[in-house]
Amino acid sequence: MTDAPPGDPRWPGYAVPAGVYVAAPPRRTRPLRVLLWWLAGIVVVALALAGVSSAMSTPAARYVCPPDCGSPPVGEPVSDNPRFEAPDGSFSVSYPAPGTAYRVRLGDDGVTAEFLGGDGGTLQLLGRPANGREPQEIAKELVAATFPDTRTAYEIPNAMVGYHPGYGEVADCWPQGSNASYLRMRVIVMVAVKHDLALIAAAVGPFRRFGPDFGPGKPSGANMQLALDMGRYVNSFRWRGDPPR
Secondary structure (H helix, E strand, C coil): CCCCCCCCCCCCCCCCCCCHHHHHCCCCCHHHHHHHHHHHHHHHHHHHHHHHHHHCCCCCCCCCCCCCCCCCCCCCCCCCCCCCEEECCCCECCCCCCCCCCCCCCCCCEEEEEECCCEEEEEEEEEEECCCCCCHHHHHHHHHCCCCCEEEEEEEEECCCCCCCCCEEEEEEECCCCCEEEEEEEEEEEEECCEEEEEEEEEEEECCCEEEEEEECCCCCCCCHHHHHHHHHCCEEEEEECCCC
16 A cells, blocks of 8 residues: 555555455345334334324214204293193193184193194193003004004104103094095104103194195105194193203
């Protein structure tokens, strides 16, 4: 080896004895390993961020209605209808006020209101012991006892009585009139059970198909004029201890 003078572009050289030499291959990182390390790092960071986000945020409450259908506003509501209360205080319900198109009879188990306008019909708002029976069983028994030759049209989805989940059914019957002709009648029964007390809203009246020229103006299978006024009384039921609504 010789020393190069300053400014000389040549580099120092080294001389080794002649022979066969073995050099270790340089270490190289495989591309697949690099990719795997990158993916592992991304997964770790993503999991850490997800954990932090989950710890800092509150999940949104999920509701299924029914039974989580909420409740009416708390407070004494304004009502323009009188209220029937059972002699033992087990339930109460609003009923048509005097001077309306109803003839009302009050009994120990509830209210019977005969609709005198339009197509006519009868509305019953009753409370009876459930004796361990389910709402569907009570509704079927009531329909069979009153109109034994009915044919079920459909079950009312998510039926509620007094804001309590229950069972509802719409049926048809064809009682024979004095002139030997048959008139199609529609029957609506809704039942809910609480504290082993069944509260029942039932209506019967002539069948009239709802459409653009008659009915609530939106799709409905009720097809009975009395059904247009029935809803305000169905959820006015209260069991003993229920809040005002």
